[in-house]
Amino acid sequence: MADTGWPGCAKSLKGVILDLCGVLYDSGEGDGVAIPGSIEAVKRLKESDLELRFCTNETQATREKFVAKLQRLGFDISVSEVFPPAPAAIAVLKERGLRPHLLVHDGLLPEFDAVDKTNPNCVIIGDAAENFSYQNLNEAFRVLIGLEKPVLFSLGQGRYYKETDGLKLDVGVYMKALEYACDLKAEVIGKPSPTFFQSVLSDMGLKPQEALMIGDDLVNDVGGAQYCGMKGVQVRTGKYRPSDERHPTVIADATVDNLAHAVDVILGQRGRGA
Amino acid sequence: MADTGWPGCAKSLKGVILDLCGVLYDSGEGDGVAIPGSIEAVKRLKESDLELRFCTNETQATREKFVAKLQRLGFDISVSEVFPPAPAAIAVLKERGLRPHLLVHDGLLPEFDAVDKTNPNCVIIGDAAENFSYQNLNEAFRVLIGLEKPVLFSLGQGRYYKETDGLKLDVGVYMKALEYACDLKAEVIGKPSPTFFQSVLSDMGLKPQEALMIGDDLVNDVGGAQYCGMKGVQVRTGKYRPSDERHPTVIADATVDNLAHAVDVILGQRGRGA
Numbered sequence: 001m002a003d004t005g006w007p008g009c010a011k012s013l014k015g016v017i018l019d020l021c022g023v024l025y026d027s028g029e030g031d032g033v034a035i036p037g038s039i040e041a042v043k044r045l046k047e048s049d050l051e052l053r054f055c056t057n058e059t060q061a062t063r064e065k066f067v068a069k070l071q072r073l074g075f076d077i078s079v080s081e082v083f084p085p086a087p088a089a090i091a092v093l094k095e096r097g098l099r100p101h102l103l104v105h106d107g108l109l110p111e112f113d114a115v116d117k118t119n120p121n122c123v124i125i126g127d128a129a130e131n132f133s134y135q136n137l138n139e140a141f142r143v144l145i146g147l148e149k150p151v152l153f154s155l156g157q158g159r160y161y162k163e164t165d166g167l168k169l170d171v172g173v174y175m176k177a178l179e180y181a182c183d184l185k186a187e188v189i190g191k192p193s194p195t196f197f198q199s200v201l202s203d204m205g206l207k208p209q210e211a212l213m214i215g216d217d218l219v220n221d222v223g224g225a226q227y228c229g230m231k232g233v234q235v236r237t238g239k240y241r242p243s244d245e246r247h248p249t250v251i252a253d254a255t256v257d258n259l260a261h262a263v264d265v266i267l268g269q270r271g272r273g274a
Numbered sequence: 275m276a277d278t279g280w281p282g283c284a285k286s287l288k289g290v291i292l293d294l295c296g297v298l299y300d301s302g303e304g305d306g307v308a309i310p311g312s313i314e315a316v317k318r319l320k321e322s323d324l325e326l327r328f329c330t331n332e333t334q335a336t337r338e339k340f341v342a343k344l345q346r347l348g349f350d351i352s353v354s355e356v357f358p359p360a361p362a363a364i365a366v367l368k369e370r371g372l373r374p375h376l377l378v379h380d381g382l383l384p385e386f387d388a389v390d391k392t393n394p395n396c397v398i399i400g401d402a403a404e405n406f407s408y409q410n411l412n413e414a415f416r417v418l419i420g421l422e423k424p425v426l427f428s429l430g431q432g433r434y435y436k437e438t439d440g441l442k443l444d445v446g447v448y449m450k451a452l453e454y455a456c457d458l459k460a461e462v463i464g465k466p467s468p469t470f471f472q473s474v475l476s477d478m479g480l481k482p483q484e485a486l487m488i489g490d491d492l493v494n495d496v497g498g499a500q501y502c503g504m505k506g507v508q509v510r511t512g513k514y515r516p517s518d519e520r521h522p523t524v525i526a527d528a529t530v531d532n533l534a535h536a537v538d539v540i541l542g543q544r545g546r547g548a
Contacts, residue, residue: 134406138443141434145441159455160415167419169412173451180450181433181443 006254009231010269014210015051017200017225018042019191020082021058021161022216022238023259024075028164031069035237037260039074044263046076048270051204054082055197055213057156057190057220059126059171061107063087083200085155085190086111089124092189098151100124101143103136103174122151125178127158127171137174144182152178156190158220162239191217192224201228212253214262216240223250235259280528283505284543288484289325291474291499292316293465294356295332295435296490296512297533298349302438305343309511311534313348318537320350322544325478328356329471329487331430331464331494333400333445335381337361357474359429359464360385363398366463372425374398375417377410377448396425399452401432401445411448418456426452430464432494436513465491466498475502486527488536490514497524507536 003009021027024038045052054077058066063086067079086108093100099116102109104126123140144150158170175186190196201211208229215221216238225232234244234252237259245255256262277283295301298312319326328351332340337360341353360382367374373390376383378400397414418424432444449460464470475482482503489495490512499506508518508526511533519529530536 128408130408132408132411134402134404134443137406137447138441141443141447142441145434159457160419167412167416169408169415169451169455173411173415173455176454177443177447177451181447183433 006231006233007265007269009253010212010266012210013050013212013231013266013270015053015201015204015206015212016045016266017053017055017197017204017211017213017230018045018259019213019215019217019221020054020056020070022240023214023235024070025073026162026164026238031072032164034073034075035258037258041260041263042075042077044267048267050266051206051211052081053200053204055191055200056082056084057127057158057171058084059086059108059155059190060105060129062111065107083196083203085196086126088196088199089153089155089189090115092153093122098122100153101140102126103131103140104128104155105131121147122153123178124153124155125171125174126155128174129168132169132174137177141178141181144178144184150182150184152182152184152186154186154188154190156220157186157188157192158217160239167239191215191220192227194224194228197224197228197230201230212266214259218244218247218250218252222252226250226253233262235262280505280507281539281543283527284486284540286484287324287486287505287540287544289327289478289480289486290319290540291327291329291471291478291485291487291504292319292533293487293489293491293495294328294330294344296514297488297509298344299347300436300438300512305346306438308347308349309532311532315534315537316349316351318541322541324540325480325485326355327474327478329465329474330356330358331401331432331445332358333360333382333429333464334379334403336385339381357470357477359470360400362470362473363427363429363463364389366427367396372396374427375414376400377405377414378402378429379405395421396427397452398427398429399445399448400429401435402448403442406443406448411451415452415455418452418458424456424458426456426458426460428460428462428464430494431460431462431466432491434513441513465489465494466501468498468502471498471502471504475504486540488533492518492521492524492526496526500524500527509533509536 101120101123154175157172160167212231213225222232231253233254375394428449431446434441486505487499496506505527507528
């Protein structure tokens with residue numbers, strides 16, 4: 001019988017999914033900074049026999065610009081390997097014939113260039129940061145409250161993230177604000193939505209139990225992946241807080257100091273198993 | 275046995291508490307506008323044998339400036355008759371030795387002039403309107419998340435209110451945002467807090483069953499008053515929406531077109547009873 005505990009489970013893995021911000025780099029002014037050891041760790045995973053994808057709730061830039069930033073930081077990553085919420089949202093809009101009012105970061109707007117936004121019948125919010133002004137939030141609220149059946153999509157549900165100059169409020173906080181204002185429940189697109197994780201697994205051609213998620217967000221990365229049947233490992237970088245290790249409901253399969261350490265252990269196990 | 279239903283209950287009333295915005299006037303550019311018939315209705319209540327107080331979650335101005343605005347609109351109201359949340363909050367701060375970080379409207383700041391705000395160990399949010407920028411909300415968040423025991427006071431918990439140019443998000447929406455961001459529960463000061471209603475009843479020298487609250491907010495005015503043992507009547511002005519009359523849990527003792535109509539009925543009943 002295969003070892004299902006950490007680190008033995010690494011022997012039977014077929015793929016790894018990595019969160020980006022807080023695992024590979026810390027965001028902040030300019031491109032942010034790579035987390036020590038993470039560039040080499042990604043390189044080692046790519047050279048291994050493991051499938052590798054990147055699953056992010058990043059919504060401040062188009063996928064192309066975001067990947068270009070990662071490349072400038074030194075990471076060997078291509079656009080087709082990265083899964084952010086915006087393309088998934090556009091697929092949902094098409095499927096359901098919805099026209100969005102957007103409250104997102106200026107950098108994300110080009111993703112929605114080809115989307116019909118006239119006479120909106122839903123609202124999409126992303127990590128809009130400074131665009132979360134009182135006026136803009138009020139405008140999104142008025143669109144929702146004016147709809148007979150208000151539909152709110154939230155690109156992620158994170159509470160906050162860490163930039164080089166400190167913690168920043170994330171989209172989930174504004175999702176809760178609009179949920180309360182309009183007495184509705186938002187549909188989350190992005191982690192920890194099972195549909196979102198499943199789309200990445202499909203692209204890898206793997207079953208959940210064959211994949212491992214590594215992230216800094218206990219609830220959205222680790223808990224979300226575990227809910228889908230994957231293993232979930234938390235790194236002590238990014239938004240990690242010591243209290244995560246005493247969380248009442250989400251217990252990571254392992255908590256490791258950083259990505260480099262996680263990759264050491266995974267590849268070490270596989271070396272021994274071979 | 276006294277008639278406890280509407281309108282018969284008006285015969286045994288000893289006092290009336292009125293909400294202000296949406297009942298006496300609609301806010302908006304400048305001083306806003308008086309709701310037709312409300313100036314005369316307040317005058318008639320004052321000439322009656324009923325105790326009269328005004329209970330508001332208004333936090334955009336000091337009590338003095340706010341009452342001066344009501345007087346300019348034509349209402350015969352004095353400062354001592356008006357109960358807003360800020361003075362109640364200051365009493366709580368003193369009692370518990372707390373120093374606030376304030377996220378409130380510029381117009382409310384003078385209320386807190388004499389309050390020690392150095393090295394804050396709690397956060398107070400009011401209806402800050404345009405001051406609810408991303409940066410300001412993030413600053414309040416960082417104060418809270420940095421405290422060992424974070425304490426958040428919210429001056430009211432309203433979802434939205436109506437100005438002459440449309441609906442505006444109220445403080446409750448940002449309360450929910452910070453509650454989610456910091457995984458805590460705010461303490462509400464203002465309606466519908468029972469402590470707040472009780473302080474008004476004490477000032478009137480009345481028991482709850484001797485008083486009637488009239489407001490446009492079904493949950494915070496009507497439901498809050500009923501929870502304390504008062505009668506609660508909703509007016510179809512201000513933020514009233516037809517769906518309020520189908521609310522699953524809060525059922526007003528009566529729903530009337532406006533304040534003038536409510537006062538007609540109350541004084542009419544008392545005239546008949548005399």
